[in-house]
Amino acid sequence: MNLIEICGLSKAFKAKGRQVKALDDVSFTVAAGQSVGFIGQNGAGKSTTIKILFGALRADAGRALLMGLPAEDPASRQGVGYVPENPYLYEQLTPREVVTSGLSLHGIKGEENRRRTEHWLEKLGIAYAADKRIRNLSKGMTQRTALAHAFAIEPRLLVLDEPMSGLDPVGRRQVADLMQEYRLGGGTLFFSSHILHDVERLADHFVMIHKGCLRAQQGVAELLASQGAMVVRYLGGTEIPGFERDAGDVWRGLVARENLAQTMAQIEATAGVLLNVHPQNSLEELFDAVVYETREG
Structure with missing residues (x-):
């Protein structure tokens, strides 16, 4: 069963007198059961799509179904x-009240409501601020409150629009x-993110959108496994043939998959430290290629 169906969706806005x-x-x-990453630059149409999916905007054409029902239902x-990317929570409420009331709206009451509220406030690291007003919390703490609310209902479908927005490195991890x-x-899980490593x-x-148009959709493992070459980066004072300096004592080279073990042995033999290995055509490279192609065109 498809929990999200987007079919022929189109939407235009008026800006400075033109569509x-x-x-x-x-x-x-x-x-x-799928986990789908929704990627694209700022203004690509990700948040517009998600707003239509949740009935906050109406499409000009096409349809959006959520949990098998029309999105406006x-x-x-x-x-x-x-x-959402910038969650709006009632400023006079506390994190505890936000989570508790959200659970109530989904029919979860009594002791189970209290248990889930305490559990998710603790798990998101905001239990110490559970009774402070939202107006007195930072953007990161507000984001954590909204996330606690979303996880606490134990959803069949979780939709996150830039879930790492406003979080520090510890919070992001x-x-x-x-x-x-x-x-x-x-x-x-359906989520948008600028952090392609997370996707x-x-x-x-993943589904890639650029300037309002769908540009690619594919399995992540399929994309990564289809590449015959790997990008290898290591830290060391000795250059290995075929590598070039990336920055300082960091070296970068392109290595065929079948030669990867040999290259790693060379790095170890020169007292180098392996930093990372990833397919040549990673999601980041594909993303850059789409953006660059559009700029050139």
Whole structure:
């Protein structure tokens, strides 16, 4: 079953007296149990798509289904956890009240409501501020509150629009770990992110949108496994043939998969330190190629 269906979606806005297309005939699906990363530059149309999916905007053409129901039907959002890029929470409420009331709206009351509220406030690291007003919290703490609300309902589908926005490095790692835990537990995850490394780690599939148009959609493992060459970076004072200086004493080279073990042995033999290895055509390279091609065109 598809929990998200986007079919021929188009949307335009008026800007300085002219129509600007935010989405142009975009179609994709998210099946139950999938983890899908939604990627694109700022202004590519990611947030517009998600807003249409949750009934905050109406499409000019096409359709959006959430949990098998039309996106404009409030019933489609039952059992769905959602955190927008810049969550708006009532400033007079506290994190405890936000999570508790959110659970109540999903029919979770009494002792179970209290248990989940305490558990997720603690897990997101905001239990110490549980009774402070939202107006007195930082952007990062507000983001954590919204995430606690989304995870606490134990959703069938979790939709996150730039979930790392406003978080410090520790918070980003913590949220990435929670997303991974949710995914491995069988949950369905749809998230947008500028951090392509997180998409490679957390997504089974990706959907790439650029200037309102769908440019690519593929399995992440399929993309990474299809490449015959690997990019290798190491730290050391000795240059290995075929490598070039990346920065300081960091060297970078392109190595065929079948020669990878030999190269790693060379790095070790020269007292070098392996920094990272990734496929030549990673998600980041594909993303750059799409953007560069559009600029050149």
